[in-house]
Amino acid sequence: MAVEIVMPRLGWTMEEGTLVEWIKHDGDLVAPGDILFTVESDKALNEVEAFDAGIFRIPPDSDVVGKLVPVGTLLAYIVQPGEEPPFASGATSSQPAASTSAPAEPVPLVSAPVSAPATNGDHANGLPAISPRAKRVAGELGVEWTALQGSGRTGRIVERDVRAAAQNRPAAARVSPVARRAAGELGVDVDALAAQLPGQRITREAVERAAAQPSPAPTTADETRAPIPRLRQVIAERMAASSHTTAPVTLTTEVDATELVKVRASLKAAGQTDARPVPTYNDLLAKLVAETLAAHPQLNARLDGDSIVTSRAVHMGLAVDTDRGLFVPVIREAQAKTIRQIAAESAALIAQVRDGSIRLEALSGGTFTITNLGPYEIDAFTPIINLPQCAILGVGRIVAKQVVLDAEAERVAIRHMMFLSLTFDHRLVDGAPAARFLQQIKRYIEQPYLWLVN
């Protein structure tokens, strides 16, 4: 039954009052205790609260704002979802309520408490109220309910709120009853619409706008549509976060890797008679970059709130491609390990990544990342920083080229050349120190004995 909202008598002698402002508007959902409007009387401004829950309805022809009206003047209604306010019954903003109130209907004894229910959040333990069923369903579906917004009459979390949260769609409470009815009439999927407009209350206007728009293009015969796999979703979120939050700059330099090729060749030759894994270029690079980072700690850092955290230990991430997507297993304390140890560890980690047995700890906590696209004949590229790290080194292919050794003597030679692409976060480090870091790596690749003897 519609509840009539009238100009209240706010003092014993008050005969009339001025409605200053509607605080709630036509179609708003109201709960007991919500401020509906303000009234000026006897030079004081008063807030008028709702005593009932429902939808606030102001007659469309209401012109009462700013006018002095007698106490008891019918101003608005609170109706229940699906209920039409009795505007048509001749109730206008200037009619006193008494002329429109119907004879009281006989009320049966309903044994529900009639006192105003406690609103949600008033509980001693600080948690929102939740129905026993909703709590059970939350347990079954693994939904964390303490932060949910309940849609029960008193703000209680009920089953539908938990199920909505489980489906990752916003709670039904965000959709106004009017909008829900309009959606039914217009054939709009109101929950899908709510999911597209996170944090917004879905009104009838939004539903009508959605109804006017064409639905998303259906897939054609030569397209397929599939839900995003979980790993892809994680990668997508992290890449987008990196791209949106960092200030990435990529430096590229060409390096003479001839000496490194020799080191690797000798190791490989020796490996013929050795059961241990032969160190790969990645292992050699991991070690020499770890050595370089020890001298350039500002690149081995991360942004954490208001502070920059610099790590003495180098936890080296190695980007690994798998059937399931990109993984970055981490070699801990790479600066303190020998090349042999790094080689053994990286071989094990890569095997675990490929067969899916890798543990989460082995995929987190990196302080720097190396990504190598050399095997795919890529020279230079612009890697994306692996947050929260500061920088990432992209390694290109090693290719034999004719290079000028001495311009004066017009001497050229065939050398093994390689591009390095360093992307760093300019928020944390400037261009010159980053360039010096890359230059040091270049030196170490060109003269491996400089770091091999360390």
Added chain:
Amino acid sequence: MRELTFTAAAREALAEEMARDPSIFVVGEGVGERGGNFNTTTGLYELYGPMRLRDTPIVERGFIGMCTGAAMTGTRPVVDFMFVDFILDAMGELINQVAKIQYMSSGRLKMPLVLRGSIGISGASATHHSGSYFPMFVNIPGFRVVVPTNAYDAKGLFKTALRGDDPVIFLEHKALLNAKAQVPEEEYFIPFGQAAIAREGTMATVVAVGSMVRRVLEACDALASEGISIEVIDPRTLAPLDIPTILQSVHKTGRLLIVDETFAPCGIGAEIAAQVTAQGFDDLDAPIQRLNGVYTPTPYSPPLEAAVVPNTTQILQAIRDLLAE
């Protein structure tokens, strides 16, 4: 299939059992040649005569006492109270003897006594002829309390009552007596303690008692056109009470309303609510609600009488309120 009124179906059950079992006899005011105030025995006097259709003076306690003794000796008395309000004059015999005799005799004595009478608010019968009282009987261990709501159930439940060895309070709502339903020719029994799902639904459960079943079903028809799906349960017997069926329904819907014409305090709704809360707490998505008749002696004035019984508008509102919880 043929259709019978509630009264005719119950009478047919009585006639079938009287023909089968000569130890059944009926006692009450006007049950003989007159055929009963509500036609409960019409035509039976011609068949079985005054020995088995015994008119009595207006002395409820006296003829209840005699029938209690008769039942102890192995016969099967049916006491017809016309209005069950009159049973109150015999409460001492009923509670202290009828309900307790099997217990006091360690089961050596049986008490196959059927006590029948009309109940409920209907037709300006005023307060001395409008009571239902079933919560009182449910409260006493020993009684079976049966409240049929249609002709089919009336016959099947009355047959079960006439075959059992326990005292049965068989309550016939005045507003339902002339309502017709399909009743098969073949013999059938409806066991006690088995509720009927009068309507299947998913969004809330309404347990309706007596004449409220029909009103709740009408309300649910109206709600169905809005896409609101309500499950309606008719317990049919209040002792024993089929709590498992109600729990199963609440497990599905999460919401429960009990609609009962009789008074709320200590009523059947309170009992159902307590048991469902205790056993089905984790299924509840909203507080259990009750809709009862007004807690007052029943007025004679027809408009006032109508005002004390839950009507369809109030039932609709109670269901909407429950769904909004």
